[in-house]
Structures are given as C-alpha cells and as structure tokens.
Amino acid sequence: MAESKIYRIYQDFFKKYGPPEKYWPQWCKKRKTTHDREVIAIGAILTQRTSWRNAELAILNLKSAGLLSLKKISELESPEVLVSQVRVAGFYQTKPRRLFALSNFIIGNYGNIRGLLEEKLEDVREKLLGLYGIGPETADTILLYSLDQPSFVIDEYTRKLVKKEELATDLSYGHLKNLFEKNLPVDVGIYQDFHALIIFSQKERSGWGMKVV
DNA sequence: ACCCAGGTGGCCC
DNA sequence: GGGCCACATGGG
Numbered sequence: 038m039a040e041s042k043i044y045r046i047y048q049d050f051f052k053k054y055g056p057p058e059k060y061w062p063q064w065c066k067k068r069k070t071t072h073d074r075e076v077i078a079i080g081a082i083l084t085q086r087t088s089w090r091n092a093e094l095a096i097l098n099l100k101s102a103g104l105l106s107l108k109k110i111s112e113l114e115s116p117e118v119l120v121s122q123v124r125v126a127g128f129y130q131t132k133p134r135r136l137f138a139l140s141n142f143i144i145g146n147y148g149n150i151r152g153l154l155e156e157k158l159e160d161v162r163e164k165l166l167g168l169y170g171i172g173p174e175t176a177d178t179i180l181l182y183s184l185d186q187p188s189f190v191i192d193e194y195t196r197k198l199v200k201k202e203e204l205a206t207d208l209s210y211g212h213l214k215n216l217f218e219k220n221l222p223v224d225v226g227i228y229q230d231f232h233a234l235i236i237f238s239q240k241e242r243s244g245w246g247m248k249v250v
Numbered sequence: 251a252c253c254c255a256g257g258t259g260g261c262c263c
Numbered sequence: 264g265g266g267c268c269a270c271a272t273g274g275g
Binding site for chain 2: 081082084085086087088089090091092127128131135169170171172173174175178190192193194195232236239240
C-alpha cells in the first residue's frame with residue numbers, strides 16, 4: 038500500500054500545499070462541537086452543485102435567522118420557511134426540503150447528530166442514502182467531515198484527478214470510492230486531508246476555504 | 251450572452 | 264446499468 042500511486046499523490050499534495058486544516062479549519066479540525074457537526078452537514082447540502090461562497094452566504098443567513106440548527110429546522114412547520122435564507126445558494130425550493138428531511142431524520146431518530154456515531158458506518162451510510170436529496174457524495178461528506186468516519190468522498194475534482202493521472206477507466210462512484218479506500222491507510226485524517234487537497238490542487242488555492250461560522 | 255460551481259431525483263430505455 | 268433533464272443563484 039505504501040508504494041501505491043494514490044498514496045504517493047496524497048503525500049506529494051501534502052508536501053506541496055501543507056495541512057488542509059489551514060484552509061478548512063472547521064472541516065478538518067480534530068475536535069468538533071455538536072454545532073460544528075451540524076453546520077458541516079447543513080453545508081454539505083447547501084453546497085451541492087453550488088460554489089462554496091454562495092453556500093456560505095446561505096449558512097450566514099440561517100445563522101442570522103437563528104435557524105442554523107437541525108433541531109430548529111426540524112421544528113419548522115414547513116421547509117418553505119427556509120426559502121429566503123437558502124435562495125442565494127440556488128435550488129431554493131429543493132434544498133430546504135433536503136435540509137428538512139435530514140433534520141427530521143436525525144432529530145426524530147437520534148435526538149442529535151452525535152447519535153449517528155453509535156451505529157455502524159455502513160448502516161448510517163445506507164440510511165443517509167435513503168433520505169431525499171442525499172446521494173453518495175453528500176452522504177460521504179457528512180460521514181467524513183461531520184461525523185469523522187472513514188468514508189472517502191468522490192466528486193468531480195476527484196474524477197478530474199483520476200483522468201489526468203490515469204488511475205482508472207471506470208469512473209463510477211462506487212468503483213472510485215473503493216479504489217481510493219483500498220490504496221490508502223484507513224485513517225479519517227488522511228481521507229479528510231486528501232479530499233481537501235485534491236480540491237486545492239484543482240483550484241490552485243484560488244482564495245477559498247471555509248470561514249468561521 | 252454564455253459557462254460553470256465540492257449533486258440529486260425522476261424519467262426513459 | 265447508463266443517459267438525459269430540471270432544479271436556480273451569482274461570478275467570471
């Protein structure tokens with residue numbers, strides 16, 4: 038494993054760009070509060086097919102409205118209440134429904150997001166995938182960055198890297214996820230850092246990273 | 251006026 | 264299982 042090309046790319050990126058915690062302090066930091074975990078899960082939905090900049094503006098809108106909380110969202114009469122806060126992040130009819138579905142699932146079944154840590158990774162992943170608006174990338178983002186579970190995230194940047202380095206011809210989500218997980222030590226920190234580094238490498242550090250929310 | 255940004259569900263074949 | 268489309272705003 039140590040000599041695998043994928044692991045070598047990770048090491049090269051780390052040397053080149055340094056620890057991602059510098060750029061994504063909220064997402065990669067070692068100790069997270071329950072609120073941190075909730076914000077990351079909410080952010081994972083808001084940033085779907087959307088620039089992080091706009092997703093972050095929506096997060097700030099939710100914060101100003103006192104709604105940056107899974108419990109608060111789950112208590113809403115209707116997801117439409119969130120339309121004005123979410124608008125800036127696009128898909129403003131669908132994303133509120135997705136946030137509502139996730140919040141109701143977590144609060145209704147577990148009381149709070151840390152409840153998900155009591156169950157096996159595979160089981161939580163299957164349940165997340167069953168929710169409206171949560172596909173493989175969002176499920177793995179929540180598992181990896183919100184819950185600190187070793188579930189590698191595949192996105193378009195990862196696919197670009199795979200194509201450029203000719204790491205695989207099958208670009209399906211499941212195949213790439215298995216490929217990366219098979220070629221890396223099972224280590225949450227490495228998974229988190231590598232996914233972030235892949236994005237930096239594709240974006241060439243063009244001035245973004247998550248601000249403190 | 252285009253094109254894209256850390257996707258997903260619905261529909262069709 | 265894969266291919267196409269709608270969803271929607273803001274920035275380059």
